[in-house]
Amino acid sequence: MSESSLLGSATALSSAFDAALVDLDGVTYRGPHAIESAPPGLAAAREAGMRVVFVTNNASREPQTVADHLTELGMPASASEVMTAAQAVAALMLESLTEGSTVYVVGGAGLRTAVTEAGYEIVDSADPVPDAVVQGFSPDVSWRELAEASYAIRGGARFFASNKDLTIPNDRGVAPGNGALVNVVVTATGVEPPGAGKPEPAMFRLAAAKADAERPIVIGDRLDTDLKGARAAGFPGLLVLTGVDGVREAILAPATERPSFLGRDLSALAVPHPAPERDGDRWRVRGATAWAAAGELRVDEADAGPDGLDGARAACAAAWAAADEGRDLRVEVTPGVEVRSHHG
Template sequence: MSGGLRGSDVPLAELHDLALVDLDGVVYKGHEPVPFAADSLATARDRGLALQFVTNNASREPEAVAEQLTALGVPARPDEVFTAAQAGAALLTTRLAAGSRVLVVGGAGLHTAVRAAGYVVVGSASDRPDAVIQGFAPTLGWTDLAEAAYAVAGGAWFVATNLDLSLPTDRGYAPGNGALVGAVQAATGVRPDSAGKPEPTMYHLAVERTGARSPLVVGDRLDTDLAGARSAGYPGLHVLTGVSSARDAVLARPGERPDYLGADLRALAEAHPAPARSGDWWECREAAARVADGVLQVRGHGLDAARAACAAAWDAVDRGESLDPDTVPAWGVGSSLEAAPAR
């Protein structure tokens, strides 16, 4: 019994044949590389792990993403990149015939993907589009959102490439596509269908293009990357270099819980100990945790302490016990995993 976290006696790069790797917060933040990412991915490839870079960012074309990765020391081909723009275009094909008119609110990557799917891209609600598809682009403004709102209010099918509220950059977190989609939703009262994570579409399409049999999802956000892994039925590795912290993992809902926990992408080359129950405690090597009378108690430090805490907290909550979130240590993100005292 692992309390929800899996164990592996061999490195994950040897256990799986494909890694579905998120980008923002995992490989890079804005224009800056995440520490250890390039070397870790190179090591994983050397061990036979194929890579697909699966991103909710729909603003750029796969060629541009591959060029950025290569410049950051992560050699990548366009066919190793799968974007939310491509997933959004695939979602359109489930209801719209080829040749239908689509109002595209987004960047070059989204325009290219929609045209490649056989649709006529229009620029105004006055063109009576059959659908509106909205994806993030830093150049979007009020006029773009207004045209989307006019078209949706007129009956066009509303599709979003993803609903991420925030976007990690090298300066911090900025409004993501979900925040901009929220403006159109507020104006129209229409909630869009979403193609990006946490929907499983992107993961399934990326696996189909490779023929992989044992994929592993790698991400930094519980509500998108890891929730998407659960939806797709694939195991997920949560790395602590982006949005969601180790404390967030301890408090995660069942549908957002990871299968593995790692400080950063070096976790691909590592074995992963599984927490095991010992009396009232969940132990992970030298660390241990338990929930007693709603209070999380933790012995030890670092990643193993966080793993033990996940196991103890998830087990208690799933059995109907209460857990006071203020007793969960304030583990942050990053490789050090130093825990501040519980509040």
């Protein structure tokens, strides 16, 4: 293998790509607070001509509500720049469920609006049995709603889920996500629903179409949703270190979840990104080098670069090459870990 799946860009990402498909939690804000670097990072990207669509697996809020929240946090946005899992699951339902069908909704206002706008009739009970059940995240979901959904599905209703994230980050830590609540209904019914949100590629393709993008890049903090979805959709992905996953997780990422670029935060859009280069059994990124020796990842971060991540980039290239060649590799070091951003 002579090339790494970690890419390089000789120009700033904001000029190399025409649209940014941006995750929310862990990328633009954490809980009620904006991540400090996010407003100026997005403003600079827009000034460079980059279009922005915010892509969220949260199906509970209306697009306008999401846009208003971002605007209040210093990141001006319109409802047309928001793509929610509620909108994605409504599009998924239209592929196999005719307009006018009855649907029992488990979730918040955003999901109910998306289902209504898709031409479905919302019902509030499993009796008579509706044509379908759709479930999305809301902090107010109750046992009664989960029970009604289970009755309907066991009675023959189709089952759809906005997304299957098992956890959701907030300002207090990590809480159960929609996937955990979906699994309650799966346990009661034995029926596994298709999901529409990340990491399904359709959501990113819908977001790219919303931006009229020819060269989109996905930006996220989670490998198993944001970056896996980017690869599934065939789009490059930028992993930022302001949320769930960090450098170690990137180094150990399976091929289906590997980012194309690493960045400290959204300021990474404003700079070029060096490409890893193979030199024998070593991978170099400017002044940083990584290689495998005696089954262990070794990293020389004599010069970690302006953002402190060149060692991490080299480490990803070396570790991924070893994995692709079928070699086991212990990872005892985590280069670039000191740059991980925890500020709110």
